[in-house]
Amino acid sequence: MTELLLLALGASLVNNFVLSNFLGLCPxxxxxxxxxxxxxxALATLFVLTLAxxxxxxxxxxxxxxxxxxxxxTLVFILLIAGVVQFAEIMVRATSPLLHQLLGIFLPLITTxxxxxxxxxxxxxxxxxxxxxxxxxxxxxxxxxLALLLFTALRERLDTADVPRAFxxxxxxxxxxxxxxxxxxGFAGLGAR
Amino acid sequence: MRFDTSPAPHVIAGYTVPRVMFQVLFALxxxxxxxxxxxxxxxxxxxxxxxxxxxxxxxxxxxWRGRDAAPALKDGSVLVTAFLLAFSIPxxxxxxxxxxxxxxxxxxxxxxxxxxxxxxxNPAMVGYAILxxxxxxxxxxxxVPMDVEGSRSWSELARMSVASxxxxxxxxxxxxxxxxxxxxxxRSGLDLRYTLPELLARGDIAGTLGARxxxxxxxxxxxxxxxxxxxxxxxxxxxxAVLGGLLVPSxxxxxxxxxxxxxxxxQAFSGATMLTAFFIATDPVSAATSDRGRLWYxxxxxxxxxxxxxxxGYPDGFAFAVLLMNLAVPFIxxxxxxxxYGRQP
Numbered sequence: 001m002t003e004l005l006l007l008a009l010g011a012s013l014v015n016n017f018v019l020s021n022f023l024g025l026c027p028x029x030x031x032x033x034x035x036x037x038x039x040x041x042a043l044a045t046l047f048v049l050t051l052a053x054x055x056x057x058x059x060x061x062x063x064x065x066x067x068x069x070x071x072x073x074t075l076v077f078i079l080l081i082a083g084v085v086q087f088a089e090i091m092v093r094a095t096s097p098l099l100h101q102l103l104g105i106f107l108p109l110i111t112t113x114x115x116x117x118x119x120x121x122x123x124x125x126x127x128x129x130x131x132x133x134x135x136x137x138x139x140x141x142x143x144x145x146l147a148l149l150l151f152t153a154l155r156e157r158l159d160t161a162d163v164p165r166a167f168x169x170x171x172x173x174x175x176x177x178x179x180x181x182x183x184x185x186g187f188a189g190l191g192a193r
Numbered sequence: 194m195r196f197d198t199s200p201a202p203h204v205i206a207g208y209t210v211p212r213v214m215f216q217v218l219f220a221l222x223x224x225x226x227x228x229x230x231x232x233x234x235x236x237x238x239x240x241x242x243x244x245x246x247x248x249x250x251x252x253x254x255x256x257w258r259g260r261d262a263a264p265a266l267k268d269g270s271v272l273v274t275a276f277l278l279a280f281s282i283p284x285x286x287x288x289x290x291x292x293x294x295x296x297x298x299x300x301x302x303x304x305x306x307x308x309x310x311x312x313x314x315n316p317a318m319v320g321y322a323i324l325x326x327x328x329x330x331x332x333x334x335x336x337v338p339m340d341v342e343g344s345r346s347w348s349e350l351a352r353m354s355v356a357s358x359x360x361x362x363x364x365x366x367x368x369x370x371x372x373x374x375x376x377x378x379x380r381s382g383l384d385l386r387y388t389l390p391e392l393l394a395r396g397d398i399a400g401t402l403g404a405r406x407x408x409x410x411x412x413x414x415x416x417x418x419x420x421x422x423x424x425x426x427x428x429x430x431x432x433x434a435v436l437g438g439l440l441v442p443s444x445x446x447x448x449x450x451x452x453x454x455x456x457x458x459x460q461a462f463s464g465a466t467m468l469t470a471f472f473i474a475t476d477p478v479s480a481a482t483s484d485r486g487r488l489w490y491x492x493x494x495x496x497x498x499x500x501x502x503x504x505x506g507y508p509d510g511f512a513f514a515v516l517l518m519n520l521a522v523p524f525i526x527x528x529x530x531x532x533x534y535g536r537q538p
């Protein structure tokens with residue numbers, strides 16, 4: 001139990017996927033303009049990440065390894081993630097058309113969110129079991145969502161700030177993201193003692 | 194349509210930016226005196242380099258933007274940033290690190306976001322955190338405080354401070370010129386499986402109230418902070434919430450495990466506790482807006498500092514705690530909008 005907690009803490013805060021591993025930066029920068037869209041993106045990513053890490057583990061453990069096809073993992077995982085994302089899109093369109101409109105292009109883009117593939121590959125590399133894979137995926141998704149929501153709220157505030165012309169838009173967003181990563185370094189070593 | 198004057202009554206509050214800023218600098222005086230008495234005159238050197246750098250950086254940033262630099266230089270706001278950074282860094286830091294930290298604080302922490310009143314992060318803590326993660330060894334250069342037996346004389350501390358300030362290699366003249374701070378010693382002692390009572394009995398870590406050396410600075414900062422509260426420059430919400438967020442969990446943890454968990458008195462009077470609670474966390478720009486939001490913000494800082502001090506990788510977590518809660522401020526503000534009078538909540 002303690003190990004699972006530490007795993008969750010590590011994946012969500014200490015080694016936050018966005019702010020410490022720099023994975024999933026495209027949606028982090030792209031969908032952080034409006035809070036409502038960011039909430040949707042955070043939830044969609046959390047859903048996709050958890051599902052994809054569980055399924056990729058199953059595929060790895062019960063299909064790829066027995067057949068001796070370990071070298072196909074990158075290809076197979078990408079395919080799997082694309083399938084899961086398509087499933088998520090159909091679900092979102094059916095349950096909330098408004099959210100679907102807000103997320104727009106970004107929902108299919110979860111396919112190329114490197115954090116999703118990164119979690120699947122890390123699960124295999126670190127030899128996580130099924131439960132560990134699910135916890136790792138869910139907490140990575142939660143950490144991504146936390147960083148995205150905090151960043152979005154900050155960016156909305158920056159829209160009204162008198163930022164120097166040279167820094168308006170993406171530059172100040174990247175500086176802010178860097179300072180966020182600096183703040184998250186405070187979590188370094190948490191749970192290691 | 195113009196509304197030059199509003200109807201009576203008129204209240205002149207007299208709160209202008211320079212007035213507030215210079216009151217804050219005045220309130221830092223006791224802590225500064227304690228610092229100089231206990232750790233030698235290193236602080237004065239750090240203050241000098243920080244103030245000069247801060248004024249230069251502020252002037253340069255405003256010049257680049259084609260604005261008038263004079264009012265911004267005179268209002269003292271950038272000096273508060275410089276003072277807080279100089280108080281946070283160790284007094285034996287070489288001058289270029291103090292200058293680098295201050296320049297980053299003013300330029301990256303403040304002017305990138307548009308200058309006074311626009312910065313989401315506390316500029317001094319931005320500078321401090323960058324220095325801490327980039328120069329971890331230099332950032333431990335605290336001398337052994339004067340109230341520890343066997344510490345150096347004040348005049349020797351003075352010579353050490355000057356030599357270190359100019360970047361001399363102190364190891365050639367002074368053997369063991371720095372000492373671990375109290376929080377540092379306790380942390381490494383606990384890692385070596387000593388118990389807390391054993392460590393506190395050693396004499397060089399804790400005094401009667403809190404940490405050696407730092408207890409007096411914290412006490413003086415508390416006095417300065419109470420003065421600011423009396424002058425109504427700082428409202429009670431943030432300091433009380435910061436101290437509550439730190440002391441309540443440490444009280445509970447100490448009660449459950451007095452062999453390992455620091456008690457509330459030690460937590461309150463060591464490291465940067467009082468300076469953060471009254472001077473750093475209360476920066477009105479990077480703090481939450483409403484009173485309820487400020488309570489959440491302060492409690493978050495205290496709690497995060499307690500978590501980092503207890504389980505984290507840094508002996509004193511206040512700089513990161515402040516930055517992390519700065520990060521959460523827009524989020525807090527979003528959910529703590531005060532109820533408009535006459536409307537349902």
